Amino acid sequence: MMGNLESIISIKDLQMSYDNNLVLNGINLEIPRGQIIGYIGTNGAGKSTTIKIMLGILEGYFGTVEILGQDISNGSIEYKKKIGYVPELADIYENLTAYEYISFLGGIYGLEEKKLIERSEKLMGLFAMDNVINSRISSYSKGMKQKLLIICSLIHNPDILFFDEPLSGLDANSVMVFKEVMKTLAKGGKTIFYSSHIMDVVEKVSDRIILLNAGLIVADGSFEELNNNQMEGSLEEIFNQLTGFNEHTAIAEEFVSLVEEV
Numbered sequence: 043m044m045g046n047l048e049s050i051i052s053i054k055d056l057q058m059s060y061d062n063n064l065v066l067n068g069i070n071l072e073i074p075r076g077q078i079i080g081y082i083g084t085n086g087a088g089k090s091t092t093i094k095i096m097l098g099i100l101e102g103y104f105g106t107v108e109i110l111g112q113d114i115s116n117g118s119i120e121y122k123k124k125i126g127y128v129p130e131l132a133d134i135y136e137n138l139t140a141y142e143y144i145s146f147l148g149g150i151y152g153l154e155e156k157k158l159i160e161r162s163e164k165l166m167g168l169f170a171m172d173n174v175i176n177s178r179i180s181s182y183s184k185g186m187k188q189k190l191l192i193i194c195s196l197i198h199n200p201d202i203l204f205f206d207e208p209l210s211g212l213d214a215n216s217v218m219v220f221k222e223v224m225k226t227l228a229k230g231g232k233t234i235f236y237s238s239h240i241m242d243v244v245e246k247v248s249d250r251i252i253l254l255n256a257g258l259i260v261a262d263g264s265f266e267e268l269n270n271n272q273m274e275g276s277l278e279e280i281f282n283q284l285t286g287f288n289e290h291t292a293i294a295e296e297f298v299s300l301v302e303e304v
Contacts, residue, residue: 049072049073050073050074050109050110051108052106052109053108054106056069056070056104056107064257065086066088067257069088075233076229078224078225078236080238080247080250081252082237082241082251082252082254083253083254083285088254088257090206093204093206093235096109098119109121109202110124110202124200124201126198126202127203128191128192128203130207130237134187134190136178137178139176140166140174140190141175141176143179144158147194151197151198153197169193169216171189171190184210185211185216188211188212189212191208200232202233203232203233203234203235204237205236208236209240209243221243242278250263253281260285
Protein backbone atom coordinates (compact mmCIF):
# COMPACT_ATOMS: atom_id res chain seq x y z
CA MET A 43 0.00 0.00 0.00
CA MET A 44 2.90 2.37 0.79
CA GLY A 45 4.75 1.98 -2.51
CA ASN A 46 7.80 4.22 -2.69
CA LEU A 47 6.24 7.14 -0.85
CA GLU A 48 8.42 8.96 1.65
CA SER A 49 7.50 8.19 5.27
CA ILE A 50 6.85 11.35 7.25
CA ILE A 51 6.19 9.20 10.35
CA SER A 52 7.86 5.86 10.97
CA ILE A 53 7.04 3.81 14.09
CA LYS A 54 8.71 0.48 14.77
CA ASP A 55 7.91 -2.00 17.58
CA LEU A 56 6.44 0.71 19.82
CA GLN A 57 5.64 -0.48 23.35
CA MET A 58 4.52 1.51 26.36
CA SER A 59 3.53 0.43 29.87
CA TYR A 60 1.91 2.20 32.82
CA ASP A 61 2.49 0.54 36.22
CA ASN A 62 3.38 -2.78 34.52
CA ASN A 63 0.19 -2.53 32.43
CA LEU A 64 1.10 -2.88 28.73
CA VAL A 65 -0.84 -0.17 26.86
CA LEU A 66 0.96 -0.40 23.50
CA ASN A 67 2.07 -3.89 22.52
CA GLY A 68 4.19 -3.46 19.39
CA ILE A 69 2.87 -0.76 17.04
CA ASN A 70 4.39 -0.58 13.52
CA LEU A 71 3.36 2.25 11.20
CA GLU A 72 4.65 3.94 8.07
CA ILE A 73 2.80 7.15 7.25
CA PRO A 74 3.50 9.08 4.00
CA ARG A 75 2.80 12.74 3.30
CA GLY A 76 -0.67 13.79 2.27
CA GLN A 77 -2.83 11.22 4.06
CA ILE A 78 -5.77 11.75 6.39
CA ILE A 79 -5.44 8.97 8.94
CA GLY A 80 -8.54 7.98 10.87
CA TYR A 81 -7.00 6.80 14.14
CA ILE A 82 -9.67 5.00 16.12
CA GLY A 83 -10.11 2.53 18.96
CA THR A 84 -11.99 1.87 22.17
CA ASN A 85 -11.21 3.87 25.31
CA GLY A 86 -7.90 2.58 26.67
CA ALA A 87 -6.86 1.05 23.32
CA GLY A 88 -3.73 3.23 23.18
CA LYS A 89 -4.71 6.03 20.75
CA SER A 90 -3.91 8.96 23.05
CA THR A 91 -0.75 7.25 24.27
CA THR A 92 0.55 6.87 20.69
CA ILE A 93 -0.24 10.49 19.86
CA LYS A 94 1.32 11.83 23.08
CA ILE A 95 4.50 9.86 22.36
CA MET A 96 4.67 11.38 18.86
CA LEU A 97 4.10 14.84 20.33
CA GLY A 98 6.98 14.30 22.76
CA ILE A 99 4.67 14.59 25.79
CA LEU A 100 5.27 11.00 26.94
CA GLU A 101 8.64 9.34 27.44
CA GLY A 102 9.68 5.91 28.69
CA TYR A 103 8.54 3.97 25.62
CA PHE A 104 10.37 1.13 23.87
CA GLY A 105 10.84 1.02 20.11
CA THR A 106 11.63 3.67 17.51
CA VAL A 107 9.62 6.75 16.56
CA GLU A 108 10.90 8.86 13.66
CA ILE A 109 9.11 12.04 12.58
CA LEU A 110 10.26 13.98 9.52
CA GLY A 111 13.28 11.66 9.41
CA GLN A 112 14.31 12.44 12.98
CA ASP A 113 14.40 9.97 15.88
CA ILE A 114 12.46 11.88 18.53
CA SER A 115 14.32 10.16 21.38
CA ASN A 116 17.45 12.25 20.67
CA GLY A 117 16.15 15.17 22.75
CA SER A 118 15.78 17.68 19.90
CA ILE A 119 12.48 19.56 19.77
CA GLU A 120 12.96 20.99 16.26
CA TYR A 121 10.36 18.63 14.76
CA LYS A 122 7.69 20.06 17.08
CA LYS A 123 7.74 23.30 15.06
CA LYS A 124 6.24 21.27 12.22
CA ILE A 125 3.36 19.83 14.26
CA GLY A 126 -0.12 21.19 15.00
CA TYR A 127 -2.36 19.72 17.71
CA VAL A 128 -5.98 20.07 18.80
CA PRO A 129 -6.40 17.98 21.98
CA GLU A 130 -9.77 16.61 23.07
CA LEU A 131 -9.62 18.65 26.29
CA ALA A 132 -7.54 21.79 25.93
CA ASP A 133 -6.33 24.31 28.45
CA ILE A 134 -6.55 27.76 26.95
CA TYR A 135 -5.67 31.13 28.50
CA GLU A 136 -9.20 32.45 28.74
CA ASN A 137 -8.22 35.81 30.26
CA LEU A 138 -6.52 36.70 26.95
CA THR A 139 -8.22 37.90 23.79
CA ALA A 140 -8.02 35.64 20.74
CA TYR A 141 -5.50 37.98 19.14
CA GLU A 142 -3.32 38.03 22.28
CA TYR A 143 -3.40 34.24 22.43
CA ILE A 144 -2.51 33.87 18.73
CA SER A 145 0.30 36.43 19.17
CA PHE A 146 1.64 34.46 22.13
CA LEU A 147 1.77 31.30 20.02
CA GLY A 148 3.19 33.19 17.07
CA GLY A 149 6.06 34.36 19.28
CA ILE A 150 6.80 30.77 20.31
CA TYR A 151 6.95 29.72 16.65
CA GLY A 152 8.98 32.80 15.66
CA LEU A 153 6.38 34.14 13.23
CA GLU A 154 6.69 37.66 11.85
CA GLU A 155 4.14 39.97 13.53
CA LYS A 156 2.65 41.64 10.44
CA LYS A 157 2.03 38.35 8.63
CA LEU A 158 0.64 36.83 11.82
CA ILE A 159 -1.90 39.67 12.17
CA GLU A 160 -3.04 39.35 8.56
CA ARG A 161 -3.24 35.55 8.67
CA SER A 162 -5.08 35.39 12.00
CA GLU A 163 -7.65 38.01 10.94
CA LYS A 164 -8.34 36.14 7.70
CA LEU A 165 -8.60 32.76 9.43
CA MET A 166 -10.92 34.15 12.10
CA GLY A 167 -13.00 35.73 9.33
CA LEU A 168 -13.38 32.43 7.48
CA PHE A 169 -14.83 30.96 10.68
CA ALA A 170 -17.11 34.05 11.05
CA MET A 171 -15.18 35.18 14.15
CA ASP A 172 -13.34 38.30 12.96
CA ASN A 173 -15.73 40.44 15.03
CA VAL A 174 -14.54 38.80 18.29
CA ILE A 175 -10.79 38.68 17.66
CA ASN A 176 -10.29 41.31 20.39
CA SER A 177 -12.79 39.80 22.83
CA ARG A 178 -11.67 37.75 25.82
CA ILE A 179 -11.75 34.00 25.19
CA SER A 180 -13.73 33.58 28.43
CA SER A 181 -16.71 35.15 26.61
CA TYR A 182 -16.60 32.53 23.83
CA SER A 183 -19.00 29.61 23.44
CA LYS A 184 -17.59 26.06 23.34
CA GLY A 185 -17.81 26.04 19.55
CA MET A 186 -15.97 29.37 19.24
CA LYS A 187 -13.18 28.10 21.51
CA GLN A 188 -12.93 25.00 19.33
CA LYS A 189 -12.62 27.13 16.18
CA LEU A 190 -9.86 29.14 17.84
CA LEU A 191 -8.00 25.94 18.78
CA ILE A 192 -8.21 24.77 15.15
CA ILE A 193 -6.88 28.12 13.92
CA CYS A 194 -4.04 28.01 16.47
CA SER A 195 -3.05 24.50 15.36
CA LEU A 196 -2.60 25.80 11.79
CA ILE A 197 -1.14 29.27 12.39
CA HIS A 198 2.49 28.12 11.83
CA ASN A 199 1.73 26.07 8.69
CA PRO A 200 2.72 22.66 10.14
CA ASP A 201 3.46 19.49 8.14
CA ILE A 202 1.66 17.13 10.53
CA LEU A 203 -1.63 17.73 12.33
CA PHE A 204 -3.16 15.80 15.20
CA PHE A 205 -6.88 16.39 15.64
CA ASP A 206 -8.56 14.71 18.64
CA GLU A 207 -12.38 15.08 18.45
CA PRO A 208 -11.96 18.39 16.54
CA LEU A 209 -15.67 18.80 15.69
CA SER A 210 -16.72 19.07 19.34
CA GLY A 211 -19.17 21.96 19.68
CA LEU A 212 -18.95 23.12 16.04
CA ASP A 213 -22.08 24.20 14.17
CA ALA A 214 -23.06 22.41 10.93
CA ASN A 215 -21.58 25.07 8.62
CA SER A 216 -18.24 25.05 10.44
CA VAL A 217 -18.14 21.24 10.30
CA MET A 218 -18.51 21.40 6.50
CA VAL A 219 -15.79 24.05 6.24
CA PHE A 220 -13.44 22.06 8.48
CA LYS A 221 -13.91 18.84 6.48
CA GLU A 222 -12.99 20.71 3.29
CA VAL A 223 -10.01 22.32 5.06
CA MET A 224 -8.70 18.85 5.96
CA LYS A 225 -9.11 17.56 2.40
CA THR A 226 -7.34 20.63 0.97
CA LEU A 227 -4.50 20.38 3.50
CA ALA A 228 -3.97 16.70 2.62
CA LYS A 229 -3.93 17.51 -1.11
CA GLY A 230 -1.22 20.07 -0.32
CA GLY A 231 0.95 17.40 1.31
CA LYS A 232 -0.04 17.74 4.97
CA THR A 233 -0.42 14.58 7.05
CA ILE A 234 -3.43 14.52 9.38
CA PHE A 235 -4.13 12.18 12.29
CA TYR A 236 -7.87 12.37 12.94
CA SER A 237 -9.06 10.69 16.13
CA SER A 238 -12.77 10.53 16.90
CA HIS A 239 -15.54 8.30 18.22
CA ILE A 240 -17.92 9.64 15.53
CA MET A 241 -17.47 6.76 13.10
CA ASP A 242 -19.50 8.09 10.19
CA VAL A 243 -17.26 11.19 10.01
CA VAL A 244 -14.07 9.10 10.24
CA GLU A 245 -15.44 6.88 7.46
CA LYS A 246 -16.08 9.86 5.17
CA VAL A 247 -12.94 11.98 5.72
CA SER A 248 -10.18 9.35 6.06
CA ASP A 249 -7.92 8.13 3.25
CA ARG A 250 -6.73 5.42 5.61
CA ILE A 251 -8.23 4.01 8.81
CA ILE A 252 -6.09 2.52 11.58
CA LEU A 253 -7.95 0.68 14.32
CA LEU A 254 -6.29 -0.01 17.66
CA ASN A 255 -7.56 -2.63 20.07
CA ALA A 256 -5.79 -3.58 23.31
CA GLY A 257 -2.55 -1.93 22.21
CA LEU A 258 -2.37 -3.60 18.80
CA ILE A 259 -3.27 -2.50 15.27
CA VAL A 260 -6.12 -4.80 14.22
CA ALA A 261 -7.02 -3.04 10.94
CA ASP A 262 -5.18 -0.71 8.57
CA GLY A 263 -6.53 0.38 5.19
CA SER A 264 -9.04 2.54 3.37
CA PHE A 265 -12.70 2.11 4.28
CA GLU A 266 -13.21 0.28 0.97
CA GLU A 267 -10.35 -2.11 1.80
CA LEU A 268 -11.71 -2.78 5.30
CA ASN A 269 -15.17 -3.30 3.82
CA ASN A 270 -13.87 -5.85 1.33
CA ASN A 271 -11.68 -7.70 3.82
CA GLN A 272 -14.31 -10.24 4.93
CA MET A 273 -16.16 -7.44 6.73
CA GLU A 274 -19.19 -5.54 5.54
CA GLY A 275 -21.29 -2.62 6.70
CA SER A 276 -20.57 0.82 8.12
CA LEU A 277 -17.31 1.63 9.89
CA GLU A 278 -19.22 1.44 13.16
CA GLU A 279 -20.27 -2.14 12.37
CA ILE A 280 -16.72 -3.09 11.31
CA PHE A 281 -15.40 -1.45 14.49
CA ASN A 282 -17.78 -3.53 16.60
CA GLN A 283 -16.78 -6.74 14.79
CA LEU A 284 -13.06 -6.12 15.34
CA THR A 285 -13.34 -5.01 18.96
CA GLY A 286 -15.82 -7.75 19.87
CA PHE A 287 -18.54 -5.37 21.04
CA ASN A 288 -21.94 -6.74 20.08
CA GLU A 289 -24.06 -5.95 23.12
CA HIS A 290 -25.24 -2.45 22.14
CA THR A 291 -28.78 -3.53 21.19
CA ALA A 292 -29.34 -5.50 24.41
CA ILE A 293 -27.89 -2.70 26.56
CA ALA A 294 -30.06 -0.08 24.81
CA GLU A 295 -33.21 -2.18 25.30
CA GLU A 296 -32.45 -2.66 29.01
CA PHE A 297 -31.70 1.07 29.37
CA VAL A 298 -35.04 2.08 27.84
CA SER A 299 -36.97 -0.53 29.86
CA LEU A 300 -35.53 0.94 33.09
CA VAL A 301 -36.52 4.44 31.99
CA GLU A 302 -40.06 3.30 31.17
CA GLU A 303 -40.54 1.77 34.63
CA VAL A 304 -41.09 5.26 36.06
